[in-house]
Amino acid sequence: SAVISQKPSRDICQRGTSLTIQCQVDSQVTMMFWYRQQPGQSLTLIATANQGSEATYESGFVIDKFPISRPNLTFSTLTVSNMSPEDSSIYLCSVADFYEQYFGPGTRLTVT
């Protein structure tokens, strides 16, 4: 399976600021996704990161709040903009080729 890394692993941010999370994969992958996981909850898909085009967002998530880039087949970024305490969560990058889907280690974000 692909080796997925994320930066930063955790951060504490002030409300109103923005944080960009990076996801790097050690091989080219077809699909990349961004998920959010609240403590004790399941995984919620934020968007599918499309290479060379705008990301596809799920209901309840908008580009102005969560802009995503995917310049190539091994790298993507997720920005959490104008943060509020409700954005405190774990953000996970995920990649898939054909069937199997794997997750990055996550970024634990705390907004104060």
Added chain:
Amino acid sequence: GENVEQHPSTLSVQEGDSAVIKCTYSDSASNYFPWYKQELGKRPQLIIDIRSNVGEKKDQRIAVTLNKTAKHFSLHITETQPEDSAVYFCAAKDYSGAGSYQLTFGKGTKLSVIP
């Protein structure tokens, strides 16, 4: 869209006993069903999966069964060990090309194995 229900939400078993977690899905087009194990503070790890053309799959102490007619699938862990304690998520995906290639997750089952 797809909806995946998972039961039970918590499960406690004695070490050495078996554990069974069940999931149902709503979209008959779903054709891929993975299971993830997530230990505290760690990422979800793919532990086993099954495709719609197979009824059962085993890997050592874990097995997954699929009933497409009833639209349910289950995870079976035999001879449980304390290191099996974790949250387990089931998921479903339509990989036929007509679907969105997205995984829909169940809400998770917290398994505790009591030594």
